[in-house]
Amino acid sequence: LRWPYRRTWMRWSRRMGFLKRFITKMGWIDNSAVRLRVSSCLLYESVADCINYDEFFTQFDMPDTFNTWFLITELHVWMLLVRSMAEGSEKGAAGRYLRNSIVETMWNDVTTRAKQLTMDNPSVVRPQIQQLSEQFQAALISYDEGISFDDKALAAALWRRFLSGRCEDYQKLEMLVEYVRKQTTMLDQLSRYDFAIKPKVKWGPLVDRGP
Secondary structure (H helix, E strand, C coil): CCCEEEECCCCCCHHHHHHCCCCCCHHHHHHHHHHHHHHHHHHHHHHHHCHHHHHHHHHCCCCCCCHHHHHHHHHHHHHHHHHHHHCCCCCHHHHHHHHHHHHHHHHHHHHHHHHHHHHCCCHHHHHHHHHHHHHHHHHHHHHHHHHHCCCHHHHHHHHHHHCCCCCCCCCHHHHHHHHHHHHHHHHHHCCHHHHHCCCCCCCCCCCCCCC
């Protein structure tokens, strides 16, 4: 799956109609779900708009394509999903609702970008998005298993998915593992308010260049 990455992509325009959908279970009021919907957009934007993609392209010799953009986005979205579930993983809980909203926001963005890239052949978008969706679900399982164990398990998951099994520089793999650990720690330290209500996510750099 190799779509050319275009820096002239039209920025994703959020359609606020979906904010009218809300969960009525567990006595939630409309405003609670709307707030989480807005937060999911802000959390996703902290990835799509603030991550230094060029740094990843350079450090890991990744081609500047849509596919690698998705791999980078996917990794950071996964970290957001892990943190979201800390706010409640059971059905109807705020954490699960936020998690699902982040995923929905991501796919809205991915679909919009894909359509911009395939305007001459729109029929290819659906099967390609389906393929990405299957890969995404597999990646979540792999990353979840990796983060649950030690650095070796996490490194193996990152090597298989993020680096496509091609990185032979183990120092770079170690750097990526350290980066993921630091970002998940940063997210864990955020209060419920600073993550789910008024998101204040500040991703750290891939390479710490010091003061």
